[in-house]
Amino acid sequence: MYGADLTEIHDLIHESRGKDYGAEARELTGRVRRLRPDARSLLDVACGTGAHLRHFAGLFDRVEGLELSEPMVRAARRALPDVPVHVGDMRTFGLDARFDVVTCMFGSIGYATDEAELHATLAAFARHLNPGGVAAVDPWWFPETYLDGHVSADVTTAAGRTVARVSHSAREGPACRMDVHYVVADAHAGARHFTESHRISLFGRATYETAFRAAGLGVEYIPGLHSRRGLFLGLAP
Template structure:
């Protein structure tokens, strides 16, 4: 099994095609006149480091090794090791983000409720929470026993998907072959488990936690309605009520 330390080193090379600029484009309109932003499940900080430098920026991730890499990208950002379902910071934020389907690693209704509750507590009044998730359609059609592969200069990987035991869940089993200095390849194996929930469930749980859901859209297009074959669903929720 690959350790987080090994995976952190490979992460950026494997994620070379991630649309960080598109996530930034979606976020920037909510930053006008704001002072602070928290990026949850920030990984190696590629998106977080793109955020405007005049803001107070904080990145949170469960992996210390990921944050070690993030620190090299922008040491002016505060990088913190925490579980986002048990978030406990001594500050609040104007905007909180959680992108790159990181929310799909929260696989129980109980933990998702905890996460929304902690996000609410860490937002300023009128603060905004933006996140994305895999759609149910993507889980059941693109992750239903498919095999994917890719190759970079130093890494070749095979990615197999299998449906999980729970509804709308998937196991991602990945094998990585990394090129060593002596010309030989070293193999690492990594397994991830994700789950998504229907659109209505996320909305209901956000509203239960006293968010106002301002916008729901698909696949980076803020004007696109949620069609059956949408792959990535985005939510924009605002903290309105005091508890």
């Protein structure tokens, strides 16, 4: 789970790597509204610091977020004081509300540790959809598209602070393990180093589609989006 150190620099480092949260939110909204033209409410599950949510807030009448990491919840609430952001686990959450759209972005669905948890997660999404609602899921890599042993490195400087990120990702059975090292430096605090380690499941496309259907959702897969991971759209009856 993401800690306080990463929360502080999360958006900065990913935006420096070219991630455009606003463009992703607008593109996803356009696709959702082809299925549900009157969609007015949205729940962003695993919303992190609210980087996508702040853009969804300008595209929908009512938005809410859900996030397991409490440091990220606090950051999202600071950034979006008028938006409800709930502490909760995507596999088991239960809110007293339904939405026209439920989103799960940035490959966060891969934190479901096995197929049973994937099914539980999509069932939770379905329970929170209005009739005719849409679940939009940005998946993690499929086994056949995952690059075993992938290394990436990035350095960015903003507002007097420099952040370096180096990651290594390796296959571990049906999942991958990604170890990430960060160095953060500024003139006042000097340099500090911390690490994060993540185990992320490598579900196949058919596994995702089976889980959508088991949750009672029709499913469509759109390739090429989100760093070529694609996008799943699940339609509630």
